[in-house]
Amino acid sequence: MKLWEEETPGYESAEERFEPYMKPYLLERNNPGGAVIVLPGGGYQGRADHEGEPVALWLNSIGLSAFVVQYRVAPYRHPYPLLDAQRAIRLVRHHAQEWSIDPERIGILGFSAGGHLAAWASNDHDSGDPEALDPVERQSSRPNASILCYPVISFNEFSHEGSVHNLLGEHPSEAMRRTLSMQHAVKPGTPPAFLWHTSDDGAVPVENSLLYAGALSKHQIPFELHVFPHGRHGLGLAEEEPDASRWTELCEGWLRSIGFMAQAAVTGR
Template identity: 40%
Template sequence: MTMKIPIWGKTIPYNTGLGKFDELDIKHRHSSKALSGLKAIAALKRPYSGSRRHWIHQATYAIEIRDGEASDTYDDMPCLIPYLVPGSDRAIIIVPGGGYVTRTTKHEGEGIAEALNEAGISAFILEYRLNPYKAPVPFLDMQRAVRYVRSQAPGFGIHPSKIGALGFSAGGHMVAALAALLRGSSVDYAGYEKDDIDGSDDRLALLGLVYPLISCTDLPSVAVSLFHRKDAENEKKREELLRHYSLAQYVRPGDPPHFLCYGDHDMLLGSDGISAYKESLDKHNVPNTLLTLQGANHGFGDCRALGVSDA
């Protein structure tokens, strides 16, 4: 059985124990995971609408909730899955994507962790909370994961200043949101009991963003999985939030080094968001490297499958 380490303490912010179906728009409880996932991906690319909302919520239910991978109430427990290398003092927290609808852990997690281990680097895969949890919940899980690993670094044999993160698609959005938007902020949630881990630094040594969602305006229906329905259905509020969670605007001088990677045939996000982000990094003199994979579409996952050994 895979070892999973819960990252929160006595209380988990936004875990109310209430049912998720007030937020989820579910019409069919027996549709296949594959069909639901494909329709959700197609829906994410298109403008926000009620039908898009249905397919995105349907995918969350079919893929994550129906068979028990996630709870049907707000009491999920975010975890880290460790892949430790004896003697390594470095670690990367891997954040799979999935549009905040699901987590593509096998495709964008397990193989990546194994590749890092082969390079002598310890890794942790983050299992964060998904739709119908809304922003800022995934970002708080990302922040807590960094603080947890740093606070426990001596026990893992890891140097506290050698912790980075590698995020894919929505996971890249989470990594960048932590570094650019949260920036050491405290958890502000009624009833949350802070612990010693909350005092740990959340700054990363480096960021890896692979075909990341950077500009939410490029994927407007992400509003379904990231914003509450009342906000998503209000056009003015939806556009305001899509702009707020678009991250190039938050880059500052002194931010950690970045590795950026995407395919030049990315049919889901294109190149505009990552180009704007790189321009902002360059403008603020943040060290960065951009790798463009020729002929690669969105979601290529483990670069070794493309024969790219230096990615």
């Protein structure tokens, strides 16, 4: 489903035009339950398939509805990926009753640059515009939890320069680099987070997750962080890495611990 039924903001800003959309993976439930919006990684240049549908199906298997978002990437630049992520959150919240979703249990999950986008949406959100003509825009864009998988966090030291350039252009200012470094964006309204990384990630250094965890700790926001000793960047569900593959089980436990999981029986649809 398209994120915007009418006019997509910024649609004309790139020659290679792309209409952002999301694919729902809904569950039938007796009572409203949680949902997670999935943002695949790809350095703000693409969106990795193995970080999309397989992750949504895993979320379904633990009792959560899921939505895989095909957000805009280069040649679209800042702020359009954020607008897409915010719109996805508002859209799920707007349809919460119809889709049997608890509007206070909407999480966001991202990998690599998608993890940066998930962190960005977790820190740059609003309560909605009550005067908006579009009823979707009246909804809050704040996620209730974030799951950050080997995320890009810093746009300064330890940065993934490909993500920086694809989002901000070839010569971003130091001010923009700092603004988009999510360890500096954490604030009291930032939702709790689950993070995982591998210590030998050769593309996005583990310091990215450590910096974000430190910022969460500073602001007394609950988080859980797991650093596994080995594993290449871009593992997704990490099924080929026995140690890192435990992240899904650990994440499920964390979601239960914060009261995110529904107790009712569910079936897919």
